[in-house]
Amino acid sequence: MPDDESEPLTPRGSEPGHRMTARITIRDVAALAGVSVTTASRALNDVGRMTEATRERVRAAAGQLGYRPNSMARGLVRRRSFTLGLLTTDTYGRFTLPIAAGLATGMVDRGVSVFLCAGENDPERTRLNLQAMEEKCVDGLIVAGKRIDRALPIEVPQQNVPVIYVNAACPPGAVGFVPDDLGGARAAVTHLVEVGRRRIAHLTGPREFAATGVRAQGWQEVLHEHGLAPFGHAMFGDWSEDFGYRTAQAMFGPDSPAERPDAFFCGNDQIARGVIDGLTLLGLRVPQDVSVVGYDNWEIFAKATRPPLTTVDMGLFDLGQTAGHAMLDMIDGKAVEPGIVRTPCRLVVRDSSVPLPEK
Amino acid sequence: MPDDESEPLTPRGSEPGHRMTARITIRDVAALAGVSVTTASRALNDVGRMTEATRERVRAAAGQLGYRPNSMARGLVRRRSFTLGLLTTDTYGRFTLPIAAGLATGMVDRGVSVFLCAGENDPERTRLNLQAMEEKCVDGLIVAGKRIDRALPIEVPQQNVPVIYVNAACPPGAVGFVPDDLGGARAAVTHLVEVGRRRIAHLTGPREFAATGVRAQGWQEVLHEHGLAPFGHAMFGDWSEDFGYRTAQAMFGPDSPAERPDAFFCGNDQIARGVIDGLTLLGLRVPQDVSVVGYDNWEIFAKATRPPLTTVDMGLFDLGQTAGHAMLDMIDGKAVEPGIVRTPCRLVVRDSSVPLPEK
DNA sequence: CTGAAAGCGCTTACAG
DNA sequence: CTGAAAGCGCTTACAG
Numbered sequence: 001m002p003d004d005e006s007e008p009l010t011p012r013g014s015e016p017g018h019r020m021t022a023r024i025t026i027r028d029v030a031a032l033a034g035v036s037v038t039t040a041s042r043a044l045n046d047v048g049r050m051t052e053a054t055r056e057r058v059r060a061a062a063g064q065l066g067y068r069p070n071s072m073a074r075g076l077v078r079r080r081s082f083t084l085g086l087l088t089t090d091t092y093g094r095f096t097l098p099i100a101a102g103l104a105t106g107m108v109d110r111g112v113s114v115f116l117c118a119g120e121n122d123p124e125r126t127r128l129n130l131q132a133m134e135e136k137c138v139d140g141l142i143v144a145g146k147r148i149d150r151a152l153p154i155e156v157p158q159q160n161v162p163v164i165y166v167n168a169a170c171p172p173g174a175v176g177f178v179p180d181d182l183g184g185a186r187a188a189v190t191h192l193v194e195v196g197r198r199r200i201a202h203l204t205g206p207r208e209f210a211a212t213g214v215r216a217q218g219w220q221e222v223l224h225e226h227g228l229a230p231f232g233h234a235m236f237g238d239w240s241e242d243f244g245y246r247t248a249q250a251m252f253g254p255d256s257p258a259e260r261p262d263a264f265f266c267g268n269d270q271i272a273r274g275v276i277d278g279l280t281l282l283g284l285r286v287p288q289d290v291s292v293v294g295y296d297n298w299e300i301f302a303k304a305t306r307p308p309l310t311t312v313d314m315g316l317f318d319l320g321q322t323a324g325h326a327m328l329d330m331i332d333g334k335a336v337e338p339g340i341v342r343t344p345c346r347l348v349v350r351d352s353s354v355p356l357p358e359k
Numbered sequence: 360m361p362d363d364e365s366e367p368l369t370p371r372g373s374e375p376g377h378r379m380t381a382r383i384t385i386r387d388v389a390a391l392a393g394v395s396v397t398t399a400s401r402a403l404n405d406v407g408r409m410t411e412a413t414r415e416r417v418r419a420a421a422g423q424l425g426y427r428p429n430s431m432a433r434g435l436v437r438r439r440s441f442t443l444g445l446l447t448t449d450t451y452g453r454f455t456l457p458i459a460a461g462l463a464t465g466m467v468d469r470g471v472s473v474f475l476c477a478g479e480n481d482p483e484r485t486r487l488n489l490q491a492m493e494e495k496c497v498d499g500l501i502v503a504g505k506r507i508d509r510a511l512p513i514e515v516p517q518q519n520v521p522v523i524y525v526n527a528a529c530p531p532g533a534v535g536f537v538p539d540d541l542g543g544a545r546a547a548v549t550h551l552v553e554v555g556r557r558r559i560a561h562l563t564g565p566r567e568f569a570a571t572g573v574r575a576q577g578w579q580e581v582l583h584e585h586g587l588a589p590f591g592h593a594m595f596g597d598w599s600e601d602f603g604y605r606t607a608q609a610m611f612g613p614d615s616p617a618e619r620p621d622a623f624f625c626g627n628d629q630i631a632r633g634v635i636d637g638l639t640l641l642g643l644r645v646p647q648d649v650s651v652v653g654y655d656n657w658e659i660f661a662k663a664t665r666p667p668l669t670t671v672d673m674g675l676f677d678l679g680q681t682a683g684h685a686m687l688d689m690i691d692g693k694a695v696e697p698g699i700v701r702t703p704c705r706l707v708v709r710d711s712s713v714p715l716p717e718k
Numbered sequence: 719c720t721g722a723a724a725g726c727g728c729t730t731a732c733a734g
Numbered sequence: 735c736t737g738a739a740a741g742c743g744c745t746t747a748c749a750g
Contacts, residue, residue: 023519025727036737041729048730050735071494072431072440073727076742081431083495086475094659097456101477108476108487113495116445116475117467118460128467135430136442136472160382241663270663281640300453304600304629384743395721400745407746409719432743435726 024065033061044069075137084327085115085133087126088144094298095146095167095316102320103142110328112139130156140327142166148178149210162330166323167316175330176340177323179314181211184345185218188265188293188312191347193222195354197263197291199231203247203275204267207236212267215295219265231261239267244274252282252290262290263353269294269301269311276305276352291353307351319343383424392420403428434496443686444474444492446485447503453657454505454526454675461679462501469687471498489515499686501525507537508569521689525682526675534689535699536682538673540570543704544577547624547652547671550706552581554713556622556650558590562606562634563626566595571626574654578624590620598626603633611641611649621649622712628653628660628670635664635711650712666710678702 030040035058042048043058061067075081086103090096104114115138117129133141141161145168156163163174170176192200202219204212216234223230237243244266250256266272272294276286286292286307294302297313322343330336389399394417401407402417403426420426434440445462449455463473474497476488492500500520504527515522522533529535551559561578563571575593582589596602603625610619625631631653635645645651645666653661656672681702689695 023727026729027727037728038730038737038739039735042736045729048735054735068490068493070435070496070727072434072496073742074729075431076429076435076727076744077729079742083474100475104475104477105484108484108491111491111494113474113476113491115442115472116459116463117472118463125464125467131427132467132470132472134427135470137429137431245665270659277636300629306604382743385745386743396744397721397723397746398719401720404745407719413719429743432726433745435728435743436745438726 023070024067026067026069028065029058029062029067032065033058080139080331081137082112083115083136083138084112084324085117085129085136085138085141086144087117087129087133087141089121089126090144090146094296096144098316099144099166099320099323102317102322103324104320105317106321106324107328112324112328114142139331140164142323142327143168145169147209147211148181149208162327164323164327164330166319170340173338175326175336175338177319177326177343178340179316179319179345180342181214181345182218182221183342184295184312184314184347185215185265186222187345187347188295188310189219189222191310191349192263192265192291192293192353193226193228195291198228199259199261200228200263200265201231201251201261202234202265202267203244203271204234204236205239205271212236215267237271239270241270241274241277244271244276245278246274248275248278249282252279252284264290264292266292266294269296269298269309272309272311272352273301273305276307276309280306286352287354293347293353297348302348302350305352310350310353311348312345313348314345315343382429383426385426385428387424388417388421388426391424392417439498439690440496441471442474442495442497443471443683444476444488444495444497444500445503446476446488446492446500448480448485449503449505453655455503457675458503458525458679458682461676461681462683463679464676465680465683466687471683471687473501498690499523501682501686502527504528506568506570507540508567521686523682523686523689525678529699532697534685534695534697536678536685536702537699538675538678538704539701540573540704541577541580542701543654543671543673543706544574544624545581546704546706547654547669548578548581550669550708551622551624551650551652551712552585552587554650557587558618558620559587559622559624560590560610560620561593561624561626562603562630563593563595564598564630571595574626596630598629600629600633600636603630603635604637605633607634607637608641611638611643623649623651625651625653628655628657628668631668631670631711632660632664635666635668639665646710646712652706652712656707661707661709664711669709669712670707671704672707673704674702 026037026040030037033040035054039050040058043050043055044062071082084107086100088096107114115133138161141156141163143163144166148167150169165174165176167178189200202216204215220230235247252260264275266275272292275292279286279290284290294309294311297311302309302311326336385396385399389396392399394413398409399417402409402414403421430441443466445459447455466473474492497520500515500522502522503525507526509528524533524535526537548559561575563574565571579589594606609615623634625634631651634651638645638649643649653668653670656670661668661670685695
């Protein structure tokens with residue numbers, strides 16, 4: 001019965017390749033349920049009023065046939081593709097990957113899929129990607145970067161589509177999400193103070209990064225609030241292990257000044273790792289002699305240091321998810337406050353900072 | 360003139376949010392060029408025969424209006440969405456990320472976009488992802504894993520869509536791509552032999568990984584071909600720094616056997632890093648006393664070791680790109696040989712293995 | 719060489 | 735409560 005439809009005009013099954021078997025359409029479902037296509041559509045979308053029996057019959061038919069709505073057809077009429085584009089130049093993936101995973105995971109629960117656009121820092125490719133997103137009619141665009149003070153080299157020309165910036169500079173009036181670096185730094189330094197450290201040095205990335213300034217500020221704030229002085233100035237270097245290594249060796253080596261820190265708060269996990277390696281090679285013990293705290297919770301680093309590293313997790317997975325939900329709101333026309341939202345960071349305590357005995 | 364169309368029946372601009380301005384359609388282009396929609400379509404797609412002047416006029420109109428074809432509409436009739444789904448459980452991203460970047464980059468040049476499905480190892484999410492891909496009518500599915508001997512916990516039920524497995528086990532009769540581990544290992548060991556090493560040990564991951572067996576085989580083969588004996592048995596441990604560190608310390612520490620290797624070929628960069636750290640802490644010099652070669656060319660590790668690490672690059676970016684092009688062929692109905700294709704690895708020489716003086 | 723018309727698989731006023 | 739019909743933006747036989 002359900003299969004006695006007249007043959008479709010375009011030949012099915014004649015397409016190239018694979019064992020093609022005609023896709024189940026809503027007409028098949030309607031036929032099997034003995035209702036019109038209109039009713040089938042309404043039943044499946046849970047709209048309109050009808051007897052529960054009818055609705056249930058349609059659902060059963062859909063289930064039995066393994067019906068999957070064709071989202072291209074639906075998108076065409078609803079003017080919604082249920083897709084998002086994720087644009088990034090961070091091929092490295094350190095920051096973008098957890099964001100992307102959080103975004104995609106959060107979206108699939110809402111029936112929305114995410115296009116991955118790997119920018120590759122190539123302007124021509126970026127243009128191609130943007131064009132592809134326009135043709136695919138994405139409902140929104142997420143632009144993800146690797147530093148909060150730089151806009152991506154991406155001119156978003158789409159005027160019909162909401163845009164959210166993540167972990168990147170965001171134009172005035174736009175909406176953006178970045179990790180709360182001040183809070184993260186404060187949590188790290190507060191922890192060091194609480195475990196009894198008093199001479200806390202700060203080693204971080206280049207001064208040009210907005211994040212380094214903010215984190216240094218958090219370091220100073222917390223120390224002042226506890227009546228402590230920062231140990232020297234914040235030291236701006238680069239994000240490398242080598243910087244941490246060299247600095248630790250210089251501060252604790254044979255010719256180093258008498259005044260030495262009892263803790264390092266580092267701007268990322270690589271620097272922290274270099275510090276630990278440098279100290280270890282000089283025979284110092286972490287954390288007994290010196291506590292070390294990193295930033296990023298990049299587990300492959302943080303868990304492999306000897307000892308494992310206490311560090312700040314920026315919650316990038318959640319950040320991606322949060323941005324996705326905000327995007328859904330924008331798409332639905334709900335008002336979303338423009339401006340930058342700072343999402344929480346959390347301290348992950350491991351062995352490199354374990355509390356000293358209280359007395 | 361181009362704008363004197365009668366108002367569309369569905370109100371435009373009344374959708375939620377953003378400054379909506381009606382999207383340019385092929386009708387607009389046709390109107391501006393003074394041709395029928397049929398002709399406009401043919402001109403834009405470079406099909407059919409018409410005077411070059413007409414074609415050019417249509418192109419100009421499209422350019423002037425900034426026309427972008429709606430790929431949902433096109434997909435509906437062509438039964439092609441020009442999208443691919445990338446399924447993975449590797450949230451970690453170490454392997455999948457370069458593959459994804461290569462795939463997406465290669466595809467955008469051909470007008471194909473890639474959906475990112477983060478499996479999260481959650482079967483229910485995987486099911487949702489698969490369902491989403493089916494509704495989105497992807498033209499193909501790429502299933503990417505992190506080890507070549509494990510199938511993903513993904514039952515691909517789609518019968519209408521070609522599937523390619525990347526860096527994962529692949530069912531009989533399917534097509535898969537994996538890095539050529541034998542070749543990679545051979546390149547690494549050949550290099551060590553060529554720089555004068557004779558007692559080459561092999562430290563690698565767990566025995567259960569197919570990759571470790573293949574790489575160990577490459578190690579043995581090359582040594583035999585040069586009339587050398589392997590230095591002991593291949594040592595199977597885990598993929599961690601700690602394993603390399605402990606082993607190096609055991610083999611070179613105070614109570615170690617007299618017979619010592621002059622080189623380590625390691626199954627990944629983390630092990631290699633542990634080896635280097637262990638040796639360094641014992642006062643040995645890399646590469647003067649012992650050469651070390653890693654595997655993966657995970658730059659964040661390979662470049663940060665002291666000294667920088669010679670290692671095998673699996674060419675995952677290219678692997679992703681290659682898989683994508685194969686997928687396009689399958690979609691086009693071209694015959695693609697089933698079975699596993701091994702894609703080339705290449706040795707990246709840095710300082711941890713520099714040649715000894717010949718004599 | 720060019721165009722009117724049908725149709726892809728849905729949704730949604732509109733009319734019973 | 736239910737259905738026939740129009741339409742989303744394209745492509746493609748079919749007919750001049």
